[in-house]
Amino acid sequence: MSKPNSPDNAGAFDPLALENQFCFALYSASLAMTKTYKPFLDQLGLTYPQYLVMLVLWQQDDVLVKSIGEKLFLDSGTLTPLLKRLETSGLVARNRDEADERQVRITLTREGRALKRKAQAIPHQVLCASGQPAESLGALREQLTRIRADLARSFS
Template sequence: MDDETLEKELTLDKQLCFALYGAAHAFTRAYKPLLAPLGLTYPQYLVMMALWENDDVPVKALGEKVGLDSGTLSPLLKRLEQAGHVARRRDATDERQVYITLTDTGRALKKQAVGVFRAIGEQTGCSLDEVVTLRDSLKRLQAQLGDEG
């Protein structure tokens, strides 16, 4: 494409990045009322999902999994600990290493989260196959842009 054609395409509503930005915000807004009964914010929900998948993990590995830096993750984990969903423990051999473990309360929350997953699925209006295709396309795009986190 020549510069003149590209210039005509340089409008906000034609940008992929803006569509992704808007969709991400729409997802966050859609999750908010669904997560409120669980007492979770969206970032806390992401952390809980990661822990339901793989419990008793180092804080650093958890942060890498969910894409949160320690400045964001530490206060989030503190709130989850205060709510009784997770516990922190120091590694016996390396006290600098902190592990995050689900409590029984945190594990039990997973059953309620199934309803959140179902409701979001219904709100998207997409079939499961469409969701899988879209998710895989977005993961490929993320990798292409050099962030496979």
């Protein structure tokens, strides 16, 4: 019996071949994307996960930790240390919510708001680095968003 990728079966589809895995293509593209962001974010003193939190806060300031976690698909165990580091850096403040002291509210500091101006060029720089037209990346983003929603329904 010949092996799936042997010359005898040239052209046969192997469902377990690494190059046939959608998950690996997505994972390795994600790694490449994070590496592309790194030099830009280093200039801001942010890691990629911190940048994502800042994106949420630049869109809407003064939000609950729970809300940030929902938008980024992160649990509080992952988010809390990240927020503490942003607070130590002077970019955000963490305060108990007045209506419900069990909840923590995150607000941008003056430095956190000012950092947005420095970050303005990053999306365009990453777009250029990708070598792809904006329309193609927009369509891919929409497709990945649908895939994420479908996968989330399958395990919830």
